[in-house]
Amino acid sequence: MAAMAEVLENQDLVKLIMRACAMDEQTLRGSILQEIRGNKGMRQVNKLFNRIAVGVLNMIMTHFRERMDEFDSVSTALHYALHDPDALANRTKLLEAAHWPLVVYDLSLRGIKPGEVADTYFMLDQFKRRRNPQSCDELADLLERKCACCGKVCSWIAKDREKIPVYRPWLEHRTSFAAYAMHPYLGRRVLFENLDVLQGTLIPFTHQDHFFEVAFVHELETSEFSMRLHVYSQMTGDELRFSRFLIAACDKPWYEESIKRVFRLRDANLFCEERNRRRVVFLAGICMLNPIFSDPTDWSVQSIFGLTGADVMATIRRGSAIQRERRLLA
Numbered sequence: 001m002a003a004m005a006e007v008l009e010n011q012d013l014v015k016l017i018m019r020a021c022a023m024d025e026q027t028l029r030g031s032i033l034q035e036i037r038g039n040k041g042m043r044q045v046n047k048l049f050n051r052i053a054v055g056v057l058n059m060i061m062t063h064f065r066e067r068m069d070e071f072d073s074v075s076t077a078l079h080y081a082l083h084d085p086d087a088l089a090n091r092t093k094l095l096e097a098a099h100w101p102l103v104v105y106d107l108s109l110r111g112i113k114p115g116e117v118a119d120t121y122f123m124l125d126q127f128k129r130r131r132n133p134q135s136c137d138e139l140a141d142l143l144e145r146k147c148a149c150c151g152k153v154c155s156w157i158a159k160d161r162e163k164i165p166v167y168r169p170w171l172e173h174r175t176s177f178a179a180y181a182m183h184p185y186l187g188r189r190v191l192f193e194n195l196d197v198l199q200g201t202l203i204p205f206t207h208q209d210h211f212f213e214v215a216f217v218h219e220l221e222t223s224e225f226s227m228r229l230h231v232y233s234q235m236t237g238d239e240l241r242f243s244r245f246l247i248a249a250c251d252k253p254w255y256e257e258s259i260k261r262v263f264r265l266r267d268a269n270l271f272c273e274e275r276n277r278r279r280v281v282f283l284a285g286i287c288m289l290n291p292i293f294s295d296p297t298d299w300s301v302q303s304i305f306g307l308t309g310a311d312v313m314a315t316i317r318r319g320s321a322i323q324r325e326r327r328l329l330a
């Protein structure tokens, strides 16, 4: 009976969440989290509870997606009309629709004055590149501000934030707020000067240093497949680890096969950084171990090469040993 009362109570809370305009951000954030956690717990009780809980979880996701669609359509309309004096009316609509984006993603448009056109444009454009949660678990992780790589509040982000006096996510301090990642073959496609370009994704609350840029290479003359690390300035810890991983991985049977597989999955019409008679090269931004996504396929070194986390770490250690040996022999 107590459990049944809890079910009914939960459903009341859902109804409240659906009419959330009146709730302040903190209360709404806490309520959605409580609802997701409560229903996940209820799924274990019995078949009937499972069915009810799944229904409620789906309702939350549907409601979330509708609110985001609403925001995106207002945002797009404003984008076309930002220089129009009447656009101010749309801006009011935008602020109203921005309640869920604020709660889930820390998108704060209130601090920007109507005249600050460039800032508004920039924020909305950045926000379009966000990764949307694919499940209630991912939504809960966002609400808890969990890093997709650490699985908890990112200590690197916390450290960076200590140095930032005024935190303005989606506008400034991007690298210490969201990681720019690029899946090797999935994502939003944009037409840029007649080129079909794959756009990167911003992963909120995840530190930039978890992700690094890699090149997938197909040498057409020798039919070899390989991967390279792209470093523009000083190497981060994971970039260094990936370079060691490559040293130990390059002669393994799974190495070329896995890269070949990614080439097969990628649409050949997509823009490549290099495409000539000698080779095809495209870039991606990936992380080392599987991120906490409901669809982690090919976002990480671990997934691309079909390894376990322990395999990845062992390969890095082996690469490091090979590197040391070579140094001693030199």
Ligand SMILES: [Zn+2]
Pocket (backbone or CB within 6 Å): 147, 148, 149, 150, 151, 153, 154, 155, 156, 206, 207, 210
């Ligand atoms: Zn992290």
